[in-house]
Amino acid sequence: AQTVTQSQPEMSVQEAETVTLSCTYDTSESDYYLFWYKQPPSRQMILVIRQEAYKQQNATENRFSVNFQKAAKSFSLKISDSQLGDAAMYFCAYRSALVQFYFGTGTSLTVIP
């Protein structure tokens, strides 16, 4: 079965600084998608960014970018110019053609003013 590992339960970053959240996954499949979701204290999960495994180019969404290393099965999220509103739980997720989503255990990000 696929597994998603987030080895950093908690991270903190100074406002306006850059932080990187780590994610690794285990799979034998070649075609899949990877996602980062944000879950603020209000609990509604919000999609931050997604990456198709067949694309070598790393996805970017404004201040959010990923470092996708397919051979290493690594999918880290970089948040640039961190803002107070970025404080949340961040989940890495994997999805294959088998439909099912696999989520990591999450990283709680604190932004220090």
Place this chain on the structure above:
Amino acid sequence: DAGVTQSPTHLIKTRGQHVTLRCSPISGHKSVSWYQQVLGQGPQFIFQYYEKEERGRGNFPDRFSARQFPNYSSELNVNALLLGDSALYLCASSFRGRTGDTQYFGPGTRLTVL
């Protein structure tokens, strides 16, 4: 457009009871998925439905069941509740439910089993 809606927001039940949770997807979305999120953990996949057909099922006992209606809304039913069923239950909708489709999550239903 309204996002994914779920009802009720909170629910308290006792062991052995039955519960029904409801979800309305984003207009135009035909696929609904259900997740269980225990405090401090990531969501665990329970079911996915597309066009009223079950597309996938996670590793949950038969006490968990779901269905999707012609208007694409969905219900999650849990029978013979256990203390361990206490969790946030999330519903997510997507257009077709295919691998690359973005899932949009609802606010969740907080179930407490006493």
